[in-house]
Amino acid sequence: MGVPAGAAAYLDAASAVPLHPVAAEALVAALADGWADPARLYSASRRAQQLREAAQAVFAEALGVRVDEVSLWPSGTAAAQAAVLGGLAGRARRGDTLVHSAIEHSAVLHAAARADAVSVGVDRAGRLDLAEWDRAVSAPGVALAGLISASHEVGTVQPVAAAAAHCAAAGVPLFVDAAQSVGRVPVPPGWSMLSASAHKWGGPPGVGVLVVRKGLRWISPYPQDDLYRPGVPGAVDLPAVVAAAAALRAVLGTAQAEAVRLSALVDRIRDRVAATVPDVEVVGDPVERLPHLVTFSCLYVDGEALLHALDRQGFAVSSGSSCTASTLRPSHVLEAMGVLSHGNVRVSLHHGTTAEEVERFLTVLPGMVENLRREAGM
Amino acid sequence: MIELDCLGQRCPLPVIALARRIRDVAIGEVVRVLADDPAAANDIPAWCRMKQQEYLGSPEADAFEVRRLS
Numbered sequence: 032m033g034v035p036a037g038a039a040a041y042l043d044a045a046s047a048v049p050l051h052p053v054a055a056e057a058l059v060a061a062l063a064d065g066w067a068d069p070a071r072l073y074s075a076s077r078r079a080q081q082l083r084e085a086a087q088a089v090f091a092e093a094l095g096v097r098v099d100e101v102s103l104w105p106s107g108t109a110a111a112q113a114a115v116l117g118g119l120a121g122r123a124r125r126g127d128t129l130v131h132s133a134i135e136h137s138a139v140l141h142a143a144a145r146a147d148a149v150s151v152g153v154d155r156a157g158r159l160d161l162a163e164w165d166r167a168v169s170a171p172g173v174a175l176a177g178l179i180s181a182s183h184e185v186g187t188v189q190p191v192a193a194a195a196a197h198c199a200a201a202g203v204p205l206f207v208d209a210a211q212s213v214g215r216v217p218v219p220p221g222w223s224m225l226s227a228s229a230h231k232w233g234g235p236p237g238v239g240v241l242v243v244r245k246g247l248r249w250i251s252p253y254p255q256d257d258l259y260r261p262g263v264p265g266a267v268d269l270p271a272v273v274a275a276a277a278a279l280r281a282v283l284g285t286a287q288a289e290a291v292r293l294s295a296l297v298d299r300i301r302d303r304v305a306a307t308v309p310d311v312e313v314v315g316d317p318v319e320r321l322p323h324l325v326t327f328s329c330l331y332v333d334g335e336a337l338l339h340a341l342d343r344q345g346f347a348v349s350s351g352s353s354c355t356a357s358t359l360r361p362s363h364v365l366e367a368m369g370v371l372s373h374g375n376v377r378v379s380l381h382h383g384t385t386a387e388e389v390e391r392f393l394t395v396l397p398g399m400v401e402n403l404r405r406e407a408g409m
Numbered sequence: 410m411i412e413l414d415c416l417g418q419r420c421p422l423p424v425i426a427l428a429r430r431i432r433d434v435a436i437g438e439v440v441r442v443l444a445d446d447p448a449a450a451n452d453i454p455a456w457c458r459m460k461q462q463e464y465l466g467s468p469e470a471d472a473f474e475v476r477r478l479s
Contacts, residue, residue: 310459310460312455312459328455330421330424330428330456330459330460331421331424331425331428332421333419333421352420352448353419353420353446353447353448359447360447360448361420361447361448361451361452365451366451369451369454369455369458370455371451371452371455371456371459372420372448372451372452372455373420373421373424373448373452374421407421407422407425408425408429409425409428409429
């Protein structure tokens with residue numbers, strides 16, 4: 032039994048994927064079996080400890096790392112911020128500069144605000160400027176570099192392997208925020224830290240995974256517990272962690288086939304939106320992209336009005352337009368790319384998305400855009 | 410040169426005003442848009458690129474100049 036997405040066509044997987052049916056089953060089972068404190072000495076505690084170890088082993092195997100390099104956090108945001116702050120603290124003797132791409136998730140940018148941060152730009156397609164990255168990480172005083180594996184807003188896959196090679200040459204550890212990639216596409220090696228978020232792959236919300244490779248000095252930004260293990264102080268939500276691991280194992284089993292299926296739907300959206308909506312810009316790299324995510328901007332259209340119009344028809348999508356942001360600022364990702372920020376729609380697909388839902392979206396979109404433009408006097 | 414006062418207007422209104430009023434100037438003439446929405450500095454150059462007009466830059470804060478090319 033899966034949990035319904037809540038809307039007729041939920042197309043915002045990049046924010047949260049509906050709970051995978053396997054995760055729902057594992058969650059119910061772990062609520063009965065995984066409630067005890069894993070650090071105690073009785074049998075219920077040992078069961079909880081076994082569940083925790085099994086879950087960590089799933090994460091370690093999926094990410095190709097040792098089990099003791101994996102720590103669990105209350106969200107992908109918490110994991111990413113722990114990577115940045117812990118990595119900077121551990122390398123304080125080398126400097127206090129954090130080099131990051133201009134298109135990092137805001138969670139990373141907020142953590143970066145604690146450091147002497149250097150932002151490296153991207154091209155019109157949203158791909159990292161590697162020459163500028165090389166210069167930035169090679170400068171004196173750089174403690175850490177941070178790069179998102181693929182843009183959560185426009186889908187462009189970043190040159191992680193090449194960026195990691197520049198970091199290695201400069202002796203700077205690389206943190207990769209892999210929230211949009213884990214469970215869908217492989218992340219190239221070469222990083223020292225990686226974070227991921229379970230509700231992006233069909234696990235429950237409230238589970239973040241952080242990998243800190245051996246050899247990297249990482250100092251927790253929080254007070255430590257008696258066990259001196261890396262990780263958030265206090266109890267983790269073990270049933271959610273178990274469910275997250277079950278979901279990850281399930282989606283990795285079908286990831287390649289799903290990537291092919293969703294990528295074809297994204298190609299269909301890219302082609303049809305460009306063909307049927309006048310004055311539209313489909314943004315992000317058309318080829319070097321995530322399989323499940325596509326973003327476009329419609330000239331003369333209020334992004335918030337378009338989101339509401341789509342919602343009334345049962346479509347859940349998100350937008351990088353300023354009118355939809357709590358800050359009333361346009362998306363820093365769209366700004367960094369220099370592409371239109373108003374009338375922006377991000378569509379992201381998941382295991383439950385059908386070709387029929389996509390066709391229905393493509394059928395209603397042109398008329399909605401036309402209506403909004405007419406109302407605006409265009 | 411004509412000047413469009415779009416101060417206080419939220420995007421996409423300044424871009425809509427620019428698209429409508431640029432028809433009123435001759436090819437080669439300049440339209441100056443006054444806009445303080447944070448998206449204007451990004452979206453006016455993007456509009457110029459999409460509609461083949463020339464973005465001349467921002468001579469002062471909250472002011473953007475566009476030359477009509479077509």
